[in-house]
Amino acid sequence: MAKTPFVYAALMSSLLLFGCTKETTESEEVVGNWVTSSDFDGNARSEAVTFTIGNKTYLATGTTDRERFADLWEYDLDKKYWTKKADFPGNARSSAVAFVINGKGYVGTGYDGSNRLNDIWEYDPATNVWTQKANFPGTARYDAVAFSLNNKGYICSGYDGNYLKDLWEYDATKDAWTQKASLGGTKRSAAMAFVLNNNAYVCSGNNNGSSLNDLWMYDATTDTWTQKNKISNVSDDDYDDDYSIQRYNGVAFVMNDHAYVTTGEIGSMLSTTWEYNYSTDQWKQKTAFEGTARTGAVAFSMNERGFVLTGRSGTLSFDNMYELHPDEEQDTDD
Secondary structure (H helix, E strand, C coil), rough: CCHHHHHHHHHHHHHHHHHHCCCCCCCCCCCCEEEEEECCCCCECCEEEEEEECCCCEEEEECCCCCCCEEEEEEEECCCCCEEEEECCCCEEEEEEEEEECCCCEEHHHHHHCCCEEEEEEECCCCCEEEEEEECCCEECCCEEEEEECEEEEEEEEECCCCEEEEEECCCCCEEEEEEEECCCCCEEEEEEEEEEEEEEEEEEEEEEECCCEEEEEEEEEEEEEEEECEECCCCCCCCCCCCCCCCCCEEEEECEEEEECEEEEECCCCCCEEEECCCCEEEEEECCCCEEEEECEEEEEEEEEEECCCCCCEECCCCEEEECCCCCCCCCC
């Protein structure tokens, strides 16, 4: 039977509409289980720093709506308890950075409530002693990111009254800083950074109140940045249909050759959790963080286990800690 003009036109419209949309695939089940872990023994806080040396993790500095801190705490993963160590000798501060070189931790920059800071301090866990090192030569700032590559430390981006994208390398053997190639893309603060396959990644962040939807990879051997896939739904393919990864003041950590981004904010507090596969340059959604949605938390990974702790929601600061089991089914009773 011949089609009527109306039916034919409707069929063609449907075909044209279908041709302009992305291909769709059956949605994968979201998995991952967050388990409550040992509460942090110090004061609840946000905007602290963490660094991991051997089988111990350290948490230092941070703030509440009333005070800033200069304490240092060591966490023993096997025994599941925190021990107070030698206080950080610089000004109490928030929004600082930390990195590790050759078994020593380095903490610096940040904000003390009145001043942006550029001092750098080295912590030796073997002696429980802090030593001041050469000041960071970039502008004093807070909300930067830091990472370690090839026994060198790096500080990038942040806020000094303006948003920043510069990158500086620290050589501990010389106690000296060298400026390197600036981060690609937009200036930013409160981004997230992680290291995979001996490359560093800087993800999202804040620029003039807007969250950014980019991801950049830094290769220290060539001093070059490479832009990776966007972290929002911008392509004509279906892999990013559900992406909602962009945020600022969130956390990132690495387990089993994958990176995880969670918490933070983008106009409101976030709990969404995403897993990054560097070999495919794609993200997979995981079960949302099961604690109270928060910003200004910290995270660490040790022995292929990942943890998120502290942070704040409004004026309420947290001292609780959660561990992510990324491939387990969610269990809301643990």
